[in-house]
Amino acid sequence: MTGKQMVDKQMTDVAIVGGGMAGASLALLLAHHCPGLKVTLLERQSIAIEADELKLPSFDTRATAIAAGSLRIFDELGLWPELQKYAAPIRRVQVSDRGHSLGASLQAQREADASFAGMLGAVVENAALGPMLYRALAESAVDVWAPAEVAKVEMHLQGAHLEVQCDTQVTKLDTRLLVVADGADSALCRQLGIATEKVDYQQHALVTTVGLQRDHAGVAYERFTDRGPMALLPLPKRDGVHRAALVWTCENGSEQELAGLPEAEFLQRLQDSFGWRAGRIVRAGKVHSYPLTLSLAREQVRRGVALVGNSAHFLHPVAGQGFNLTLRDCETLARIIGREMAEKDANFAQSGPGELELMQHFWRERQQDQMLTIGFSDKVPSLFASRNLLVSGLRQLGLLGLALAPTTRAAFARQAAGIAR
Template identity: 75%
Template sequence: MAGASLALLLAHHCPALQVSLLERHALPDSNAVLSLPSFDTRATAIAAGSLQIFDELGLWPALRAYAAPISRVDVSDRGHSMGASLNAARESEASFDGMLGAVIENAALGPLLYRALEKTRVDVLAPAEVGDVAMTADGAVLSWRAAGAKEADQQTLRTRLLVVADGTGSPLCRQLGIATQEVDYHQQALVATVGLQRDHAGVAFERFTDSGPMALLPLPRRDGIHRAALVWTCEQGDWERLASLPEDAFIGHLQQTFGWRAGRIVRAGRVQGYPLKLSLAREQVRRGLALVGNCAHFLHPVAGQGFNLTLRDCDGLARTIGRAMAGKGTDFGQAGPGELDLLQAYWRERQHDQQLTIGFSDRVPPLFASRSLLLSGLRQAGLLGLALAPALRSGFARQAAGLAL
């Protein structure tokens, strides 16, 4: 989704730029009806600032049909009565179209991004497997071939700017000698779609427990079922046991841990687990090279900031290149969009937002998991401040929404 989003933003902000997108997997048939399962599908929380970016690209009307709006976010700490709530009507400066954000299933978001690319001049090469990459004085040279093609059928692509939009453990980053800094949380994110007895009414729940945060995010109703996306932070040894439980036993354990704020949980889809760690690339730009997506920064899922931070990075990179093209003409220097000064200017603009977002995702979970009386008092004071201080609450909401820039 990072690569497709960046390609769309480049097409929008730099229409004269020639852009190629190499995607390893085959793309969905754009003529096929977008049919989504009721359960067993991952979802992404899109913050208000990200919705603004998609709206500027003209994508929001298509996305809205598959999105569940977030009208309120309830934050609670298990074992304590104090909590905080962010409301779209109250936090209007941190909302978009009357919502704090929206939740969209990845099975819809991905195909809709690629359908939008068909209306641009972006050259989409898929399925394409990248082999070697070499940096040159003029940019980068990639060897690639169509998936399943013979080695002799390799093709060469020359580019003045190579953007690696891979996941963690990127083979291209390893080839380029880009080191990463990692913190293993020794936890798993347990992900599932659950059914609720009552309508969630657009409320997203963030609940902190001894093992870590739990999120229950609204999803569109489907097949007559009220649905929500569950992200449950578990200790390393617990998630396999939980995932292997029969559905009724799993629901009972989930209900006991989460509580009754969302009402009765009546169904649970297939449970999947993802190891949690913080992974940061030690370099995000070089001459002729930029990194976006999980290979640049992979975060703890608390508050669902990973993809939103990536989208703001992509928007910043496209706008930086667009401004340079407008100021210098389409042929703006020998290195073009790969000019080091240009990429460093982009990085300086993005550094503050990245530091705040990454720091929040790294420090908040252990703060709420701690049993220390001192830290318990501090986090209760923080929730009380959010509940009672409009200025503090508004600033927090704007940062979470990606609008405090």
């Protein structure tokens, strides 16, 4: 708990449970759009931003491709100048297909001329994103409790009653809106009886940072192989080394063998699969693997409850959609509550941020984008397994490009849904 002496029972307007990318971003957005609202962010891990390192699942060794629309949201929060220090711009996406000589390329200026500063997006290492978000939280009106694990939740007419374990002490917290942001496989959803639908893709994503012999020049590479898609995302240069973030999809069972290879052998296998479009790949860091599933909560809102982030939807990561979708959800929720506060003014104190109508309004606004984005991500594995010519033609458009250019993505999602029927 940061700089606070806990008393037995506390009250808040919004309690966000889970301080990962979703929870921390929502807290900042609420502070921005809803001045005067009491927001409490509860995270079970301790947070030491002085060390510039956070031991939270969100802020591990991954890197995140942030689309231009999401950069605009960070800019609105005043965070773009800071984020820019750690981010590598994506100026072009180059798509190639193993077994086809032709490739495709998506340029920032041509395809997304309304984009943020002429970029399709930017890539930032999660390990840099986390401390940046928590530095901003420390300067905001948000109350950050960490380590603070929500052990028990009970809903009542006015909101939720939480039991929070902070070190050895249990504190009670009453909130008018409970935001569930405790990640995939959410214990809070289980407590609330919110079921989750799951699809196991039978694949893993191998993730690591690689060193390149030459400059990537802001190009994000995407390579389709028989085994699944690979992405090489530009990262800022460090200690004179040109770097990129690798996401390599592989079938279940081969992830341990690949991740355990000595560096030289791993590099050789990687170069064979990826080809030479990005030049020679000269270094590889520690390889981490993530099982690939789609998981979707059957309900995302109730009176006094909203779900955001992985607890609401956990997507196939190769298209780089999960956090971008979450940020759009969070921005909408904060904007709707802010507008309600301004319109109802004094009366807002009675109805509060968890009112059923408000929650349903939030869900209605987000449904279509979620349906398209989740539908699109779900089609990814089958598209890459397919040898159908039309499908392989669509593949040439590139997942990252589609992720970064929303209009094209929407059109693609409709087509992909038709193909997969």
